[in-house]
Every structure is written in C-alpha cells, then in structure tokens.
Amino acid sequence: MNRPVPRLIVLLGVVGALFVILPIIGLVDRVPWNRLGSLLADPVVLDALGLSLISSLGATAVVLVVGIPLAWLLARASFPGRGLLRAVVTLPMVMPPVVGGAALLFAFGRSGLVGAPLDTATGIVLPYSLWAVVMANSFIALPFLVLTIEAGFRSLDSRYEGVAATLGAGRWTVIRRVTLPLIGPSLATGAVLAWARALGEFGATVTFAGNLGGTTQTMPLAVFVALESDRDAAVALSLILVVISLAVLVLLRDRWWGAR
C-alpha cells in the first residue's frame, strides 16, 4: 500500500541530506572553474587519479577476498574469542589513520615485525610502492566491509542454503548462487563503503606508502600537497575526486543495491 511518508521522517531525512549537501555546495562554490581544464591535463593529476582508482579498486578486491570469509567466520563459526576478534577487526576505523599507517610500518615496514624477516629472506620491501598503497587502503577499509557483510550473514535465513544443498548444490555453489546473492544488498553496501573509504584514504597511505608522484601519490595525497601552496588547485582536485565517485556511485544504480 502506498501510504504517504510520515512528515517527521521526511523532515529528519531532509535535515540529514542537507547536512551533507550544503558543505558540498560550499565546496563547489569555491571551485576555480577556469583552471579545471588545465588541472585535468596536468600529468601529475592524471597520475594521481589513475593511482587512486587502481589502488582503491585493488583494496576493494583485497578486502572482498579476505573480508567475506572473515565476516562469514564471525557470523557463522563459533570459536573462543570471536567477540574479541570482531572488536579487533573494527580497530583500524578507530585509530587515527596516521597511527594506523605507523602501525603498518611497525608490522610490515623494513624493520617491522614481519617486514624485517621478509626483507632478509626475499629482499622485498613493501612500503613506498603501489602495494603499500593498496595495503594501507585495505587496512583502513577492511572493517567497513567485514561489519556490513557480517550483518548481512546474520539476517540471512539459512534454511535457503539447506534447500540449495538438497538440490545438489555443493558448498561453493551454495555460497556463490544462494548465500552471496541473498546478502546482495549488504555485499554491495560493504563493497561501496570499502571502496569509498579507500578512495579518500590519506593518513595511513602517506605514512606507510609515502608520497611519491606517479608511484604512491593518490588523489588525497595530491590534494594535501596542493593545499600547501595552491588552495584553489586543492579544491579543484577534491571536486574531481568527488565527481568521479559520484559518477561511479550513480552508475551503481538502484538495482545494484539488489532490491529484493
């Protein structure tokens, strides 16, 4: 039944929306439109844009690959310390990202817990590379994906998985064709949250991966650098970042959110 939407809901919703929209208008208001063209042609900006897309998508892939199983374990398996593990997984959200980056250095840096033996054994140094950017993004984005998807697993009616099994679907077929589609909305949301968070990541990236144009300088880092000197450029770069994510998010239209 299409009942009119309650006024209070509309009112609060509009307040919420304005709270986001007004600052964005404020930002758009300051954009030096005439310089946008030359900025977009600047190879440094193009590099940063490319790196941002690659690293944020890479991080999304990484967190999907390890995050879905982790969410599955948190929701379905029972083992001692599960509540603690869930809380620990949440921590990268809580730490200031710069500290998160430092923690990554402590673990995977050249003289880190894992990084030092790795360096000795294979000569591989993780920081200051694209890998490091992806790792930093993944570290920060992981909790968003895991918690969202865990909620999806929890509200799933697991009887459907039993039905699928009686129809001859093996473990992986069930996961692929029943479980994941059924948690579609959570999955999509988790991936979008993770991707968006990775795209905007600054603190952990600059600390763990450094800020090397063309190698590790993503858009947020380029914005940071521009802020030092050329405020207008910084605003314009932010706008580019905003427009790109807007485009991607609008393209993921309603049905991608997997309306049931």
Added chain:
Amino acid sequence: MNRPVPRLIVLLGVVGALFVILPIIGLVDRVPWNRLGSLLADPVVLDALGLSLISSLGATAVVLVVGIPLAWLLARASFPGRGLLRAVVTLPMVMPPVVGGAALLFAFGRSGLVGAPLDTATGIVLPYSLWAVVMANSFIALPFLVLTIEAGFRSLDSRYEGVAATLGAGRWTVIRRVTLPLIGPSLATGAVLAWARALGEFGATVTFAGNLGGTTQTMPLAVFVALESDRDAAVALSLILVVISLAVLVLLRDRWWGAR
C-alpha cells in the same frame, strides 16, 4: 547441520584477521608502558578522552536521528534523483577529511553559506566549539550509517509491517517494534561503524572545529599533536584510544548484533 568450515574460508579469514592484528601487535610492541600511567593522569589527555567520548557518542546520536529517516527514504520512498541523493550522501566518505572539514567551513563557518547569515542573525559561530566537533564527526560518520541501514531496509520482508498494521499497530509502533528490531543487525552495525569512524576522526574535526585543549581537542587530535614532538606519547595515546574502543566493542557482545 554443523558442517566443518571449508578450509579456504578459514584460510582467507585468518589472513584477513592477521592483516589487522599484526599492525596492532606492532603498535602495542612500541608502547612505552612505563609512561602510560603518567599520560593517563595528564589532564590534557583526560580532557581529550572525555571530549572524544562525548563527541563520538553525540555524533552517533545525531546520525541515528537523521540517518535512519534518510536511509528509510532512500530505501522506501521513490522520488526523482534518489540515486543521485544516495551518491551524494556517500561523498563525505570519499573526500579527504581535511577537504570535508573545509567544505563544512564553507557551509557552516563564520563566513560560510549558512554560517554567515547565522552569525549575522544570532551571533552564533559554530566552529571552535564542541558543537563543531560533533558536526564534523557526524558529517564524516553519516554515510556509513545511512548506507548500512539502507541495506537493512532493503533486505527486510515488508510483509511483516503489514501484519503489524492489521494487529492495530500504528505507523510509529510498527517502526519501533517491527521495522527497527527486524533490521537490528544492520542498525547495530551502522551505529558501530558510525561511532568508530567518529571516534577516529581527525582531518575534518581539526579543520572545522580547530584544536584547543579542553574544548575541541579530541584524542586523534591529541595523538597528532603529540606525534609532532613526542612519538612515544603518541603511540601510548593511540593505545588508549584502541583499548577503549576495544572495550566498548567487546561489551556490545554477540547478541547486540541481534542474531535473528
């Protein structure tokens, strides 16, 4: 049926967990334990801790109040530009937080779009106050809550709301006693994501609200400031932040996640 958990899932899940756990171990490894006591007794730290808790909880409350209705509208109401609105609401996640803070200044600052008329009319200036901290935290945290809860609304079987209505439950009773409990896992997850994100917020806060000990200096700001001069103190402060959020998250035990 309790079937053994597939090895690949355990393996990937463990990799995901280690990816978070190792850096945290690295961090704990560097904590100057002997200084922890004096740091915890430092009034500046205590102030920051208090402000962090107040502002992150305040922001969580704000985003719950405006975010649930917004998610409801995005999931349930159909209006032109809905896809665009959803994308716009996601933007605070994508913008580098410093830029988000600047956007807040452009909108709500003393000479901002809304802030200037507000100042002229009432003399109220939002920045440099606790309100500003809560606003900055809310701005950054809102998308996490909205998207998570929208996914919850979408996977909800709306027939239950019809059932409740035939039992005499009015609009608000249905929302309170059926809709919200049924999306419990999403609601809890959304709130936790928003809270945790608010707790760790740095860039937007410092840009919009400034950094004054006792008034607007939250823990991440204190950590950042300490990092400039006293790295050990910064690590110790981060640890305090981490431990507190860990404690809160563990207390929100399994059932708070609202297993169906």
Added chain:
Amino acid sequence: DSRADETVLVLAAASLTDVFTEIGPLFTEETGIAVEFSFAGTSTLREQILDGAPADVFAAASPEIMDEVVGADATSGDPTVFATNEMAIAIPPGNPGDVQGIEAFAEDDLFIGLCAPTVPCGSFGLEVLQNAGVNPAPDTEEPDVRALLTKIEAGELDAGFVYTSDLAAAGDSVIGIPIPSDINVVVHYEVAALVDAGSGADSFISFLDREVAVSVLESYGFSIP
C-alpha cells in the same frame, strides 16, 4: 655518464613542496641526476626514516625532529641549515577583525589561531608573543601551519601566526603584517643525507647552496643563513 640512471629520493617537509618542486628540475638539468620528492609532515617522515625508508635526503622543518633522526643514527652526515624563515601575522582579506598588530592576539572577542605548542610554528609563535609581552587568547591551536592558513583564508579566523614563506605562497588570499625583528624568531630548515644514501645525496644538498637554488628559495619567501 653513470649518474644518468641515478635518482635521489628526498623526503621533504610539506612546507617545502613548492620550492623543491621548482628546484628539482634545475638540479637535474645541472647535474644530470634525477630527483624525486616525497612530501609529508616532518613527523610522518621521521616514522618512515626510523623504519628504514630507502631514501637519500631528509629535509626537515624542525631541528628537533632532525636531532631525533640523527640520534637514531639514521643520517650519514651532519645536518646543515639551508634556509631560514620568519614568523608573520596573517589576516584574511578585508581584515574583519580590524587587526593592527600583535596586541590583537590578546583580544577575547576576536577569533585567534595559533599552531599547537608541540609543532614548530606553535612554539615559535609563543616565543614571539612572549617577546612582545602579549598573553594570547587563542580559539584554536592548529596541528600545522597549513591548517591555520586554511582558516585564515576562509575568513574563519581574524589573525594567526604563519611563516613569511607561507605569505609568499598564499598570494592575495591573505594579508601579511610583518613582525618587528626585535621580537621575531628565526626558523631553521635543515637537510641531511641518510645512511645508505647514494652519491647523489650530497650533490643535492650542496646544490641547495648554489645561486640558482638560493634565488628560488628567496622567491618563495625563505631567507638564506
């Protein structure tokens, strides 16, 4: 020659972004050595160096952090001062707070910004205020000078202390009021080669003293010691 495929990696304080970006190509032109920069807050760079970052040169805006790095045996030579900077008062265009001098920092009903005391621009600002005998009433203590400048430019603060180099970079978006030299402080930018640095490191450090580099530094508002 063999230097052609060599690259010097310079970890530089964020406030050196513009000037080093301009000096870089001049250096390469002159010596044939490629140079790359990684700009970040001086303390972030410290973390990377202490972790053993594979970089050649460290250019710091804070002698204290440089000392820390030296103390950790992460440098291969003694640090040298290659530029100095001074403090100045920055006010937004139109001067909404009607700020005329350093006395304004004591006014409660103005919006006054400082840097946090733990960061260089904050401690220097406090030093200037002490020298002037002014007891400040700040509304915010920004974690770095860039954040402070953002607020002044946006008209959110009526006055704050920044470096003269910042004033040069900001152009028309802020107005600078000089501080009399008897109460002002001088800020030292230090540079040092890191352990394991390639031979290009010393070339870069010495290039900073050359006339071409000096004129670039001066054009961005730095002074040369």
Added chain:
Amino acid sequence: MTDALRAEVVIRRHDGFSLDVAFTAPSGETVALLGPNGAGKSTLLGAVAGLVTVDRGFVSVGDRVLTDTTNGVLVPPERREMGMVFQESLLFPHLDVLDNVAFGLRSTGRSTGEANGLARRWLERLGVGGLASRRVDGLSGGEIQKVALARALATSPVVLLLDEPVSALDMSARLETRRFLGDHLGRFRGPRIVVTHDPTEAFVLADRVLIIEEGRVLQEGPTDELFTRPATQYVADLLGDNRLRGRRTDPTTVWVGQAELTVVEGQTGEDVLVTIRPEVISFFPAQPEGSPRNRWQTIVTGLERRHGVVRVHVGDPLPLVGEITPSGASALGITPGADIWVAIKATEIDVIPV
C-alpha cells in the same frame, strides 16, 4: 446487518491478472471464500484489510467507510480493526511466541502484564500454551498456524479475515480448531471471511459462500443453496458431485459437451443442469448388458478413498466421479489408467432446466 462488511475491489496487474469483485458479508455471519489457486482470494483479503493497493474500490463496515477511491478515503490498516491470519502465517521472527500474540494487544494500548496474560490464555485456548516462550523459528508448521490464529484473534477485531487458517493442521487439530473457530465465530459479532479449499470446512464454518475464479465472482449465496445448486463445473467439482450443463436436443436426449445422455423425457431445446450422484454410476470391466440406457467405455483418471468408499474419476467423453466399495474396486481391479465401462440408468439422472 448493521455492521455488515461491504466490499467492491478492482485491481489490475501488469501481468494480466485482474480482480473485480463485489460482495457483502453480513454481520454475525461467516463467509467462506473459495476458489482455485491464483484466483485472487488472498489479494482480495489484502485489499479489504487495506494492505493491497486497489485501483478502484469501496470497503465499509456498517456505516464506517474504510476505502472509497472515488472520495479518496483510505483508512490505514491499523485503524480498520480487522484481524487477519495470513496464508504464510508470517509470525514475527524477532519475537517469541508469547510476544507475537501479545503484540496486537500491546499495540492497542494494553499494559505488558495484561497483554501477556491475555496472550497466554489465547495460546492455551488453541492448545499451544506450552510454546509461549519458544522462538518462532523452531516451530512446526502446525504450531505456527495455531500461534498465528491466536495472534489474530487476540486483538478482538471487528472483522475477521482468515486465509486458509487450518491448512497445516493435522486432522484432529483441524477438527478441533475448526470446532473452536466455529464456536468462536459463533460468538464473534462481526462479519468474518474464511478462505478455504475444503468444502467440508466451508460447510461447517460458513453461513454464506463466495466463489471466485480468475478474479471474478462465480457464485455467491447461502451455504446450503450453493451446495445444492452449484452454478458451474468448478463449483460442482469443488463440491465433489457431477453437475454438468447441457442442452436437450430431443425429448429424451441431452448433450453434455461431446457426450450424449439418454434421460427422462422433457422439453426439447432447453438448457439444462444435469446432476448425476456418484452412487448411481456403475462400473464394469467389459460392456454390460441390461437395463442401463447410458453406457460407454472410458479410462480411469483417478482414485480417491473417502470415508470408506472409493471414488473413481473417469475421463472423456464425460468426466465424472463415481463411488463404489473398496471390495468392488479391488474385484474390478480398478487402477488409474485402466479401461472401464460406465453405466447409468436414465431414471437416475436429474435434469433441471435452467
């Protein structure tokens, strides 16, 4: 009749299904709503309850107009005071059994204590008091249905809408619940509608019957009348007898579809309703000799045992059901698919002009 339920409902769906039904359910009476799968029964109840959007319609209880599309009236479901049992039950998964039943009571303003007390009593009345503190997701199919019934009845609604309320119950629970419903419905003052596929249920529970098919009313009327004069094949099938429409082509011949029947003399050219009670049909393994005027060979399409007799369904040229004893059935070796001869005496065929 002051609180009768009047409903006119028109719904058109993109996929071609449309519903266009009008009926009245008098106060204090039970209307059985029958019809094949997909006829629109659940949709109709949903429209009456205000849960399904109607394209055009009018619903009122007594003087109170609940839906009136021409005047833009649309009372929301929670103020219609209609108790509904849904076909899929739809117990709230986040509440235990007691809270499910207490939900409506609490929603309409009672204290928790009072609501729980009443809910407990309703559960006991339906024989599932022991489940009060159980989670919903471990209940058996029948238990679910009993709890759903208790939940709907507990709010003391003005109108009752029951969508197959006993389909998952075992025979004795069904009988008991039916008896209970009969009792309860008898004491219940408002109109009530029960969707069912079971004519016995309709007969036992209902005062009136409304039969719909493909969204249209096929027949409506008091239960007894309907059972004696079904208007269509579907209704006749539903009631289990052989009632067929035909045309008398000469005084003693009636054609029903492709089949020619010899009957008692009547007026040529009239349309008739032919009724053949199942007991009067005889079956033979080979062509029978003797008095029956109507005999033909056909095929057994189905067998049913109902209360001690075997009901034999036969196919073309005239689909009929006959009844014989189990021993007769086994002596004849009747199985689905078997060839068989059917014989019916002309005097045993009732022919009524329509």
Added chain:
Amino acid sequence: MTDALRAEVVIRRHDGFSLDVAFTAPSGETVALLGPNGAGKSTLLGAVAGLVTVDRGFVSVGDRVLTDTTNGVLVPPERREMGMVFQESLLFPHLDVLDNVAFGLRSTGRSTGEANGLARRWLERLGVGGLASRRVDGLSGGEIQKVALARALATSPVVLLLDEPVSALDMSARLETRRFLGDHLGRFRGPRIVVTHDPTEAFVLADRVLIIEEGRVLQEGPTDELFTRPATQYVADLLGDNRLRGRRTDPTTVWVGQAELTVVEGQTGEDVLVTIRPEVISFFPAQPEGSPRNRWQTIVTGLERRHGVVRVHVGDPLPLVGEITPSGASALGITPGADIWVAIKATEIDVIPV
C-alpha cells in the same frame, strides 16, 4: 529392495522434544508419514536429508551409507540425491520461478539452456508454465507449492521427501497434483516419503504408512493393513472411524475406558480392539426404546459434513463419531453442545482380540 531407504534417527532437544524413529522405505514404494502437529515429521525428513543434526543415527539408501554416527559417516546433503519439498516451500527469493526450478539442474552440472528447457517442461507438467518469468514474491500460496514441487522433482533424485506437498492447493489442483504425483511416484524407481495430514492422500499415494507421535513410531505397515487395523486412538481418529482398545471383563461385556459396552460373546479377560462403524450409530433426542443394547446420553462435541452425510462427534463417556443424513440431522436439531442419546446394537460392534 536393493535401493531401500533405511533410517534410524535419534534427536534430543533441550526443550524436552525428542525423536527416536527407525523405519525402512522400500525402493519403488511410497511411504506416507502421518502424525499430529509437532510429532517430528519435518524433523525426521530433515535428518534423512542431512539438514538436521542427529544425536545418533543411521541412514542408508541401498548399500550406500549416508549417515552413521557410530562410524562417523556424514554425507553432506548435496551428495545424498534426495529431492525435498519443504513444508514452507522456501523458494529462493532472489531468483525467478524458472531459475528456481533450474537451480538444481544447473548445480548438478547442466548447461543453462538445457536446465531451463527441462525446468520449463516441469513447470508445464505442473500446470504453472505461465509463471516461468515471474518473481517469487508475487505468487499465490498454491502457485508457490507447485513451483516448489517442480523444483524438487526436476533434479531426478534417488529419494523423494515431500513435506505436505499439496496442503495449499485447491481441491481440483490437489486432485490433479495427487494424480500427477501418483503417476510420477509410480514411475519413480526409488523410495519416497510423503508427509500428509490427509488419510485420503495416504491411501491414494502410499503403499506403506508410518505414523509417528511425539517423536515415536506408533504404527507402521502396508496402507491397507493400517486402514483396517489401526493400533491406536490417534490412528483411528486419523482414519475417521471409531476404533478403540478395550478389555473384555465378562463374555458379553467390554470396557473401553469409562464406558461399558455390550457385545457379542467372546473370551473373558482378553484385550480387544473395538471397531464401531459410524453408520451403525443411531441418535435420539430422548432415551430410545427397542433393540439396541447400548444406549447412553452424551453431548454433541462437533459436526462435520462430509460428502453428503453429517458426521456427528459425541463426547464422554465414549468419544465416537456417527453418521446421519443431513435431513436426519436437521430433524433432530443437532448442534454442537446439544444433549443427545446414542444407541448401538451389540451385533454391530466388531470386537477383535489383539
């Protein structure tokens, strides 16, 4: 019998319910599983299919052991080749009707085209071919059940487990589906179990019947035998006749609970099964005079009309059901709660020693 299904299942739940059942379903035969709500029927099917954890148990099909707790064997559900229709149907909400039916075919390795073709044919066979591209959430209750049946049958399983597969179907669809199932089950080579509450269904579809109550087997055996010799009141009730266990205390007297019956002479002291066909029970408004040796006053507890007769249920001292004509019923003014006299001739009571 090579591919018979053997199952022994023991499950204990914290809430007191326990299931302890062993049975064999011969290959090529259909076993009807009957029992009251909450008896454990669905749980038993779940255990056989490997979906419900058993505390102790053994399941095999022919030589193939699927569950064996003593030897730690537990074949996962997807490799049991058991087709199951669930009581709540549980169609996949994210797939359309065709994809639901094609799911099993694709999961077991067929190409999309082949799977869809087969699925379409199954839907047509069940009379719902037109729904192929429909979303699941708009289907009517009966449509859902037909699609669920098609989905389970499409994978050509070795064992069929059907949990009330026709409960939501209308009468003619039920008859048709039952006929279809009968056909299909007849051609299907493996064992099959059908949960039902309807004795007709059991009679028509099943070769054997397994009756459970509170998790225990009450009776098991060939359908015919069971229908003629129900072992308990529940079973008798289920089958609709009056079959009671009693004890002969002197040659012509049998006590059934609190009731004394005069019967034809027999051996004192033996336990007996008393069967009173409903037709032989007479009802009177006042104490009757005449030949019937057994008469007592009682109360009408329920009325049912079934296929042209009225079935009258009476209460203490001996719950029985009798059958009279509708006209008889209305002449007597029989209504639930009315006082009435019951009379039964001693010669009409069957007494069998057990």
